[in-house]
Amino acid sequence: MTDDTGDTDTAAGDASDSAAGDASDSAAGDASDSAAGDASDSAAGDAAEDFSLDRFHEALEAEERPVATASEVARRLGTSQAAARDALAALVDRGDVDRLDVESDPVVFFPTDWGRLATRERVVAFPDRREIVVDRPTQFTRARLSQFAHLVDTTGTDPGTRGYLYRIRQEDVWAAPFEDADGLIASLRSVLPRRFEHLEEWIRDQWRRAHRFRLYTHEDGYVVLQAASESLMGNVADQHLDDDHLRAPISETEAWVNEDAVAAVKRALYDAGYPVEDDRDLDVGDPVDIDLTTDLRGYQETWVETFLDARSGVYVGPPGSGKTVAAIATIAAVGGETLILVPSRELAGQWREELLEHSTIDPADIGLYHGGRKEIRPVTIATYQIAGMDRHRALFDSRKWGLICFDEAHHISSPVYSRTAELQTKHRLGLSATPVRETGSEEEIYTLIGRPIGADWDELFEAGFVQEPEVEIRYVPWRDEMARNEYASADGRERRRLAAENPAKIEEVRYLLAAHRDKKALVFIEYLDQGEAIADALGVPFISGETPHRERAELFRRFRDDGGESDSDRDDVDALVVSRVGDEGIDLPNAELAIVASGLGGSRRQGSQRAGRTMRPAGSALVYVLATRGSSEEEFAQRQMRHLARKGIRVRETNVAE
Ligand SMILES: Nc1ncnc2c1ncn2[C@@H]1O[C@H](COP(=O)(O)OP(=O)(O)OP(=O)(O)O)[C@@H](O)[C@H]1O
Structure with missing residues (x-):
């Protein structure tokens, strides 16, 4: 975020500096008079034409992109980068051109009109890298893109305001849910500002790859691998498959597959870049008497x-x-x-x-x-x-x-x-x-x-079938200087543990539980010592891998209990501290509050599953993620939460006061 702003500042600073430089040069009667004249009087002079909006359009056309950096414009128009930047800055001032900061890339420019076409959303394609950046994407665009592209990153945690970076990988094309390549291309075109022939060609090529090999059941019952051409059979299948996979050729394009090796055949060809279509007849099994009684959504x-x-x-x-x-x-x-x-x-x-x-x-x-x-x-x-x-x-x-x-x-x-x-x-x-x-x-x-x-x-x-939780990352300071120093001088695993177990988190958990007294809460931890410390300090039961099955089930039951006033007030459990065991799939539909006190070093999967625990259709759900400020947890928290943000979940960040 700061970097982006920094870039913008510098670029703007440069532009005005050099304009000022030109102006003084011209006053000195330098040969670059006309350039200085342009800056003040766009109606006349060669350079003004050089950098008119039309010329910028030409540069974009030459680049085959809707946006271009100052260096690209300079190269296309045969000027220096500084001159191009100045001229673009002038066009920006005039409102003809807009600029967009792409994370980890130079600033790109595009005609303002194009931006206006989509007042909220802006789609910028980088066809060579097969990347698409969407600023403020609509649901429609996101839904479309998710069918054939992979969301790599969002440049911010607020999905409403920042850029989404999508990349189209070959496996995304392979797994795209379309009948044919035309359907996929039509969907691509509905999202991109214009056509990109090379990109479309590449997608068609990948699509073709995923439809070159097919497995089917021969009428005599055995499995056949069929290639779309002789050369594919010869060059791809023969190179990547051996006698364990294929028993014998049947024709130039077909081979008899060893039944036990079907998965291996699929894997080998997938790795070779040719995922296999599986059209075999499958076992249905002995019949079972079962009908659905719930209406599907x-x-x-x-x-x-x-x-x-x-x-x-x-x-x-x-x-x-x-x-x-x-x-x-x-x-x-x-x-x-x-x-x-x-x-x-x-x-x-x-x-x-x-x-x-x-x-x-x-x-x-x-x-x-x-x-x-x-x-x-x-x-x-x-x-x-x-x-x-x-x-x-x-x-x-x-x-x-x-x-x-x-x-x-x-x-x-x-x-x-x-x-x-x-x-x-x-x-x-x-x-x-x-x-x-x-x-x-x-x-x-x-x-x-x-x-x-x-x-x-x-x-x-x-x-509305899944309750959208609010996720809040709370950056917790170190309890004191000593804790901070200990972290600074530790390394590796120990460092991660110290950040995870930051004792200041106990007070934060206490505060959050008190602030949501009426909600059923789960506190997730990674380290057993920390789980015990929180459980002891707050008088809350702790479930870990060491908790016997019977006791675990009993605690979950008491947690699930609504605990009406009459019967089971004594029995009722409103909060549980849970280690990894409780992480997955345990059905606690009434959990309304989740506090992730540690575990940020884990995978993205854990991040989404922890938030998911409270993503139930009942009740309003809140997820707090505690990250120690000034430790690697900050970054982990942001990364995991970005992953959730990508899924359309609202994420907020808060600094806990020292
Ligand atoms: N078509 C439906 N009509 C009514 N209720 C439904 C329907 N589908 C799911 N539910 C209810 O929604 C809740 C969640 O459903 P389910 O357990 O199938 O989700 P899930 O995706 O398998 O969750 P998890 O990933 O946590 O296992 C359950 O209480 C279930 O009874």
Whole structure:
């Protein structure tokens, strides 16, 4: 922010300085008279023409861009950069040209008229870098862009006022939800200020790549890999696949695929830049008796239809957006026996409840398979942990599953990856609240399960199905000089811990809980010592990985309890301090306040999930993120919250007084 302003100041300063310089030169009767004359009298002189709006248009045309830097204009018009900058500054003064500060780039200029065309929103394309910067984007533009571009950054935390930087990566084109390339290009054109031939060509090329290989089931039952041309089969497939993948060629463009290697084939070709279309017939499994009893919302119907078309895919939506319910609808639509994999026992229990609530399934048809119980039934819910163990292979083999559902799909562990890679003949559904994955399993989820479905969160917020939380980052000062010095002289991990455990945060948590006395609150921490310290200081129960299951479940139950005046006042828990265990998927719909006291070194995923805990349709939700001022937490907090801001969530920043 400060940098941008700095740039602007300097540029403006330079412009007026040099104008003043010219003026004095001219007074001295220097040869550059005419330039000085131009500055004061634009009606006459060569240089005035050189830098008229028309000439600027010419420079832009030559650049093939709607905006240009002063150096680019100088190069196109054959003048010095200083002269171009001065002339542009004069055009800016006259109101013919506007300027835009692009973060980490020089100032760019564009004709004011173009800016007026979109009074609020301004879209600037950098086709060579395949980047699009949108200033004050409308919902429409964001929704469109999210279909084929990847939001890299917002240059501020307030989504209403600053630039959004999108980049179109090849995998974005591959996963774009369009029937054909024309549909994608039409969507691109509806957003960009004009056509960019090269960019469109590149997108078409990427699109083609994603439709060059296809897997299908031969009428005799085996799997065939089909390439769009002989040379693709020869140059790409043969180079990246071996005898383990392909059994034998069938024709110049087709090969018989080893059934066990379907996932490996998809992965190898994806890595080679040719994602494979999967048109195989899939197992439906033995029938299961289940009908949906809840009416789906419009967007849930679209998710399910898209899934049924593709027969695989990942529902991506914020916590509470109804992925589980959409998954139950999918189970009913596929109609075959289903294996559901979840990250924890608690989630297994919740899944069972939701199945019973939203469908006609007979309770006897639901099995739970985890540390405590080993039931394999037509619909079986198992933990990833168990599913990854060799001795529990029976889980996969003992029934004819038609659908495998991966809840919190970013949790799939590598043993589960390799095991489920063998299950490519089943319908595969993933659920995820996290489209962005920092450790890069995007391609694994894509090749193992399928394409993301429904990544456009704005629509959900707009439709009001997910409560938009207010997120506030509170920068907490060090408690005293000693704490600050200790941090300054520590390094690495220790440094991070000191910032996380800044004792001043305890008082801040106390203050926030008191300020929202009427709200059910969760306090998230990363370090156990800190959890204990907060819990002790505030007299609030603490749940960590060490808390026995029974006690944990009991505390969650008491937290969920509305605690009416009559019965359970004593029993009621209004606040919980929770370590990582409570982080994910635990259904505490009545949490109205979340305080993230530490854990900012974690991934973006955690950031969005923590905020997500309170993103429930009930009640008004507030998230406070505490970051120690003057530590690396500041930056982490901003980065994580930007990620949320990108999802359309309002974020505010506050400095806590010393
Ligand atoms: N179509 C619907 N009609 C009525 N209620 C619904 C519908 N879809 C979802 N819900 C309700 O909204 C809440 C959240 O739904 P669900 O648990 O499916 O979300 P989710 O996206 O799976 O959340 P999480 O990511 O936290 O698991 C639940 O209470 C559920 O009963």
